[in-house]
Amino acid sequence: MIKTLKNLFIKNPIGLLSGAILLVYTLVAIFAPLIAPPTPYRSPYEIPRDGFAIAPKPPSAEHWFGTTEGQFDIFHGVVWGTRTAFKIAAVVVSCGFVLGILIGGISGFYGGVIDEITMRITDIFLSFPFLLAAMVLATVLGKGLGSMIIALVVFRWMTYARLVRAEVLRLKQITFVEAAHAIGAPNWRVLVRHILPNCVYPAMIQASMDIGRVVMSASALSFLGLGVEAGYADWGQLISLARNWIIGGAQGAFQYWYTVIFPGGILFLFVLSWNILGDALRDVFDPRMRGVH
Numbered sequence: 001m002i003k004t005l006k007n008l009f010i011k012n013p014i015g016l017l018s019g020a021i022l023l024v025y026t027l028v029a030i031f032a033p034l035i036a037p038p039t040p041y042r043s044p045y046e047i048p049r050d051g052f053a054i055a056p057k058p059p060s061a062e063h064w065f066g067t068t069e070g071q072f073d074i075f076h077g078v079v080w081g082t083r084t085a086f087k088i089a090a091v092v093v094s095c096g097f098v099l100g101i102l103i104g105g106i107s108g109f110y111g112g113v114i115d116e117i118t119m120r121i122t123d124i125f126l127s128f129p130f131l132l133a134a135m136v137l138a139t140v141l142g143k144g145l146g147s148m149i150i151a152l153v154v155f156r157w158m159t160y161a162r163l164v165r166a167e168v169l170r171l172k173q174i175t176f177v178e179a180a181h182a183i184g185a186p187n188w189r190v191l192v193r194h195i196l197p198n199c200v201y202p203a204m205i206q207a208s209m210d211i212g213r214v215v216m217s218a219s220a221l222s223f224l225g226l227g228v229e230a231g232y233a234d235w236g237q238l239i240s241l242a243r244n245w246i247i248g249g250a251q252g253a254f255q256y257w258y259t260v261i262f263p264g265g266i267l268f269l270f271v272l273s274w275n276i277l278g279d280a281l282r283d284v285f286d287p288r289m290r291g292v293h
Contacts, residue, residue, distance in 0.1 A: 015280030018273040036079040066258040068241035080233035100160020108168030167199040209278030212271035238263035
């Protein structure tokens with residue numbers, strides 16, 4: 001596996017670059033307390049303010065990325081927003097991954113009425129536009145990181161369930177599964193020991209590509225005022241605070257460029273890198289794709 005990954009990145013320099021970028025994001029998240037020390041006796045996710053003036057201030061020695069509307073420090077918000085992004089992605093994708101594997105595995109393995117019921121429920125959830133459904137649920141639950149995560153998890157498991165179900169239906173017909181049944185292995189052991197482990201790789205590829213989408217959706221909720229509380233370190237909220245200054249001011253269209261470029265660029269690179277890495281992982285784990293390059 002290590003050799004396969006090594007060969008892949010040698011042949012795919014863009015995949016290597018995306019991995020390097022994500023490593024930088026990871027280091028920023030780990031060393032956030034050193035890069036942007038939090039204010040004493042306050043939550044590190046609470047963005048420091050330099051007054052309450054409406055107009056943003058440009059980058060300076062005190063505020064490296066400038067300040068937003070309301071004088072929130074952009075640099076602190078971007079750095080600690082990296083932790084927020086990883087936190088949201090880890091919880092939402094992990095929960096969707098586990099739920100999808102369980103639901104899809106049971107549905108595909110047992111079939112019949114169980115399969116029919118679970119797949120119809122899945123179809124109902126899939127019929128809702130993802131972001132719109134998450135917006136409605138987030139509104140009902142109220143503002144906060146926990147409410148936003150719950151809203152995203154509820155509508156994020158269906159793709160995994162369908163993917164795993166299709167893999168289970170295929171694997172059920174393979175010889176080693178039939179042999180396990182023939183020697184008297186119980187159904188739960190056949191499912192857990194022989195089938196589900198072979199369904200993990202396609203779900204992992206989907207998960208790697210979903211990380212960027214989840215963070216983008218969370219940022220959209222925050223941008224619309226349905227995500228985290230005001231002043232919480234989140235890229236979407238930083239962009240929301242820039243909405244009134246995008247067109248610039250009296251000195252020109254790009255007078256307040258820093259309010260959009262820094263949080264928007266960080267979000268763009270994060271999502272793009274995960275999408276590229278997901279494509280690279282698909283090339284590794286999907287034999288049908290290995291001969292494409």
